[in-house]
Amino acid sequence: MRVAFQGEYGAYSHAAILMHFGEDAGIRTVPCRSFAELFAAVDAGEAEFGMVPVENSLGGAVTGINDLLLNYDFKASAEILYPVRHNLVVVRPPEGSPREAITHVRSHPQALEQCREYLARQSLVPVDWYDTAGAAKSLVEEPAPGTAALSSRIAADTWDLEIVDSDVADGPGNLTRFLLIGHETAERTEDSKTSVLFAVPDQPGGLVKALQVFSDRDINLTNISSFPRRNRRWNYVFFMEFLGHVEDPTVSEAVTQLLVNTAFLKLLGSFPRAPEPDDLSPGRIPGLGK
Structure with a gap:
């Protein structure tokens, strides 16, 4: 696979x-x-x-x-x-040589945002990179004076980088x-979650009417966000998730009614709800021995 x-x-x-x-x-x-x-x-x-x-x-x-x-x-x-465990990593200095002062930090924009306060406290300049592991790799292949990266411990080990500071998220x-x-598609389980994308008609109460089908049936919404439709100015698509499987009778009824109340509806799927990790202590990644 x-x-x-x-x-x-x-x-x-x-x-x-x-x-x-x-x-x-x-x-x-x-x-x-x-x-x-x-x-x-x-x-x-x-x-x-x-x-x-x-x-x-x-x-x-x-x-x-x-x-x-x-x-x-x-x-x-x-x-x-x-x-996620962000680590501040640098190229190892030659033996006996001091580590140069860090001024800039490369990483994916999401990682930089998650460590924004840390970087500000250290007066470090964030530099957008396409990937956290790619930023770590770039320290070896595209070195620059005073530059570090935010990456996982796995990436640091892969590129033999030194971890200057660990678990630096805000x-x-x-x-x-x-x-x-x-x-x-996933098999049905008793503890499932469903993801959908939809847009509502451009009329007063359109979103309220769409969401009411879940409130009426006591279905818990776990996530809802919007993003603009590229081909329609000032028109938005909603990404929404809720508890339950689309094959559950109540959920199926709600989705059917949602289809009636929306301009379009795309069912992304139902899947087992992920458990919260048991141990979030710094540095430990469940299942990876880290």
Whole structure:
């Protein structure tokens, strides 16, 4: 089985694949430079699944994903909660030489945002990079004076980098939520979650009317966010998740009514609800021995 992810080996998406399937499952991971490349790889059959981040507990929604979920005909079949541990890493100085002062830090914009207060306290200048593991790799392949990176411990080990400071995110319990996307659907479970995309008619009370179908049936909404439709100015699409499986009678009834109350509706899928990690102590990644 092949699973695509955005970034270099050692990226958090890569680590989430290993945590979900197990390090010894024989999964072939397919690195992609961008989310668009990841979706295209799954669509072309170069990978059966893709591991995509959709939300972080500190930084919020991951930008650029919802448009791709809207434009590709994929299903979400699993949810993964991955404990993120950002580390400040540098190239090891020659033995006996002092480490140079750090002035700039490379990383993915999401990682930089999650460590914004830390960087400000240290007077470090953030530098956007396409990937956390890619930022770590760049310290070796594209070195610059006074430059460090924010990355996982796996990426630091991969590129033999020195960890100057560990677990530097601005808040405790930093979790990124991933969805496993592809053409397969998940089996029904008693503790499921469902994801949908929809737009409402441009009329007063359109969104209220759409959401009322869940309130009327005591269905708990766990996430709702909006993003602009690229082909319609000032028109928005909503990404929403709620508890329950689409095959549950009450949920099925709600989704049917939602279809009536919306301009369009896309069902991304129902999947087992991910458990919260048992141990969020600094440095420990469940399932990876880190």
